[in-house]
Amino acid sequence: MGDRLGSTSNSLLLNPVDTCNAYYSLSQDDNISLAPPSNVSTTVATNSTTNPTTSSTLCMFIDGRPIQQRYKLLTDGLMQVCRVPHARNIIEKIRFSRFLRRWEDHHLTLEHNDISSNTHEGYMDRPILYTSIEDICPWAKTKMIDSKYRFCIRIVTNECIYFFQVGTLYLRDQWFYSIQWKRNKLKFERTLRLANRPEILLKEMTHMIDFAMTIPIEDVEIHQFPLEIISEILQQQQFNLPRFVHENVIVSLAPLLEKNYPSPEICDFFTRHCRDSPRSQIVIEMFTPVVQRILKHNTDFGKYPRMRIFIQEYLHALNSQNDGLRVVQDFIKRIHGPTMICPFPRVLSNFVSVCLAAIYNFFEDRKNFRFEDKESYRAYEEEADSQLVCYTTMLQTMSTFDDWRPQLGLLLQSIPFPDEALTHDRFIEIFKNLVKNLVDDSRCEIHQTVLGIREGKEGWLEMFCLGSIACDDDGEMFSLILSNLLSRFSIASKSSIAHRV
Template identity: 50%
Template sequence: MATSRDEHFPVALNKQNSTKNNKTGPRYKLVHQGDIQVCRLNHTRTIISKIMNSKYLRRWESHRLELRDHEIGSTTPTGFLEHPVSYSSVEEVNIISRWDAGQKFCLRITIADGSLLLQANNAYLRDQWLYSILWKRHIYKYEKLLKNSRRPEVLVKEIKSMVDYSLSTPIHDTSVYQFPLELVSEILQQNEEFLSKIEHENIIVAIAPLLEKNHPTQEICDFFSKHCRNSPRSKIVIELFTPVVHRILKHNMDFGKHPRSRAFITEYIQALSSQNDGIRVVKNFVKTMHGPTSVCPHPRVLPNLVAVCFAAIYGCYEDRKTFMLNNNSISSYIMTEIHDRLTCYLAILETMSEFEDWRPNLASFLQPIPFPDDALADEVFTVHMCPVLRQFALDSRCEVHQSLLGIREGKEGWFHLYCPGNMACEDEGELFGTMLKALICCCCKRKKFLVSIIKMINPCMLLSLRENEAAMEVLCGMLEHEVIENNDLKMQIITTLQSTASGKRMYAATCDRQIALRELQQKGGPKKLTLPSKSTDADLAKMLSSGSFGNLECLSLAFTQVSSACAGELIKLPSLRYLNLWSTQFGDTGLQLISEHLHKLQVLNLCETPVTDKGLQCLAGLKNLRKLNLNSTSLSALTFESLKEKLPGLQECDVRYTEAW
């Protein structure tokens, strides 16, 4: 029986390959062109030639030397370099250790009919030219050998030799790694059908060290994908492909430009899922991609993994549709294979949703429901999405659980999809109830939310009969905020609430609040009210519960300790036109609430409050606003321009000490 390989994912290659990269000594940038002194020596066959080549009669020429792909040449082809020197004619390149005191930084290029001497200004430049020429000469040789060879064993041997040379050369340049990869890509395209499985693996092992710091080419990605498909349980998948996949997921910026990289990762994940206990292996892989810390240090991992999952899930349903069109039916084997693939990628989404730092972005990616209709009608898909959506619903952050709603007004979201009676609801409304609880308790625009779900009132009444507290709270909220106009429907809601002990208790509390609200809003009481400094939310609530404030038009809470929590009391003041919150802790949450209810407000002072663009954008709903003080807030210039456009009646707006100033 095959053993499981899911316990760890190596982030480095095996020791043998890793040590090849441990270069010591100086590193040199690859020279393509440069100024150098050149001297040509012919073989000394006669006395005259010996005399002419003696050190006293040698002539040096200045040339701008070029190391081209196939030859060494000069930008001014005259004198010694009138004709370029082909790399194929070079027999040896070496440093001349014994030389004149004034000409000691030289190297010799031995060719068939003599030698070419190059003299640099210092030892470093001499060595830089030496290793650059050697590199160019070697890649020329390997290119010629590999392109002309058709014997698989020769190909594998020469690829290994080329990679070893690339890893050992002191030249530090991207081409040192990229050229071998590109050459191997070209060779694979020409010879892939002649290579056996063992030779496939040998080539993968050979080029793996080059991929520690470089992305594979698209052709190599195809080659790797084929290996994942044909040998998914090969140890190469875990030991050698894992670091490559890690690098792609951490650094890739656009799979649209590199679709075969995404295809390779898809095949790699499929290979992982074919291991013993494959789903656990895949989940462990996602966890290693996140890392052990609370925040993933690589911001590209999440969007890249999401892109892979979306494409793979979409591909599952496209494959199923294609099989149906071609065969009018799908065999049980194909159905099982598609089911396993689908489960694998949904498990990745579930694992990603478990990480708190990934959840906001993952929620935003999923909010538009970027899946085909076939997926939304498939029980396998909808059931496996439940854990992901439950994580969103249980997250206290608005940006996360608000993503359960449609991406824009009028567009249905996951919340609507899992409503009892809809095709995705398979749990008798349990998930819907969890989402409902998160959204009804959310600080963002409660009344607006209640209005938006009037069409779901029947499922809410059903859940209320089953003593779901969130559903009961929704029904009570609809009665309290008077979002239901139909009297018969109101009576039906009341009857539903009184059918259970919990509902009866919540309805009674709603009635008590309504009575208190009517007493508060009775005509009478002061028109102006100023709370003493240091007053708290509790003090304001106590003050407003002491009598009628139906005439209150002006309320100053400046320099008090009130916060957004007092917004629930402020919205009970129907006549309020002036509200001063200067230097309080009133924030975005409270601003969102009063913007929805206090439509008569004309003057609002938010100077030195912790409000941000998130809350300030909601002020666009206060169409009667005439004066606004945003001095010393976190207002941005963009939000300020938006407010001016949406509030044409705004006459004064203090934006000193803000970005918009």
């Protein structure tokens, strides 16, 4: 490449020193002014400014922290194009000199595999394949022929050199990073699909995620593409990857999942890890932020059933820790927050949905399991009962929060449990505490939730009535509910009479 036009330094690395040679700083009067970075030496700043192969991406310099300029992903647009063959001798260098070049206007499109023009003529009579690009970098105006445009991108292929010219610095950098993304996206896609060895697969996944997190492009595709391709790879090789690869993939995915939901395939991958290694530290450190994001923002587990299963297995993994019930209860308290009112209105309904589905599956699975001996049956019962206790205790813990109690009572007013649950001793023993929390509340709208949801429909009061399906204490719970309701009604009546007087 030494005899080709200009230098060919590699600009694929997104080095903050290279990509940010100018910063914005806020003065005391809140005016924004252009200033060099304080944490970069003068020599480095000078070199990065004068180097024609570095991008001049601007950064906001606020409170001592550089915030890099972000760009929208481009897929097409108008540009001026010049194509120069590689000069092999002095005569060709004179022939291809900048004084003899001409510029052509083209409407370029960044396709999946190449850069193409709508007209397919002139300098762009054939597309520029991403695989044929040897180097791409911003190019200084001083090296180009004079024209109305000022900012260029230089693309070196194995056949010739292309110059793309635009009118603004922002547009130049936007095109530069968009081409970089398309080029590397294709490279990662091909490499990951051809990788057979787990260590190579993990290495390429890590490189792809790092590239997606550092490139200054703001678009849904930037984060969705790594999730989609990793989901595809995990689905194909889910049983061929060793455990250390599982854990490293989870750690690598963490930055992407801070602002994105896991795909169904990734949920299956996480679910399998929770089942195989419930006491792994990865579950606590990496899955907790993902689960919190789902619980706070998800609206419909009916559309994402595998996401709900992942949360169920995560909660079961928490329950497998030392003093598991306390760990689960602490998790609920952290989700609710220290304030009297939870700032996330969807958390409760998502929690209840997860618990109800888990309790229903528990009793459905008991009908379908067949055991060869008593030992396997006993082991299954111990494991299953711990899950039932976990999810029922979660419902009880939710009833201890004043702001959640009205909605929780409404969600459970229709008695959304199978008959097997209402006759299960351990379930009823824990669930009674939830009903007590409802009737001990001073608000009338909560008291109404223990009654039937409509006329002719039985409520929790009737469920605990003597001789009913859930009564296992000779009507003691029924008497407690009734006495509390009557006492609250009496207090409310006296207060109303006093108010009238």
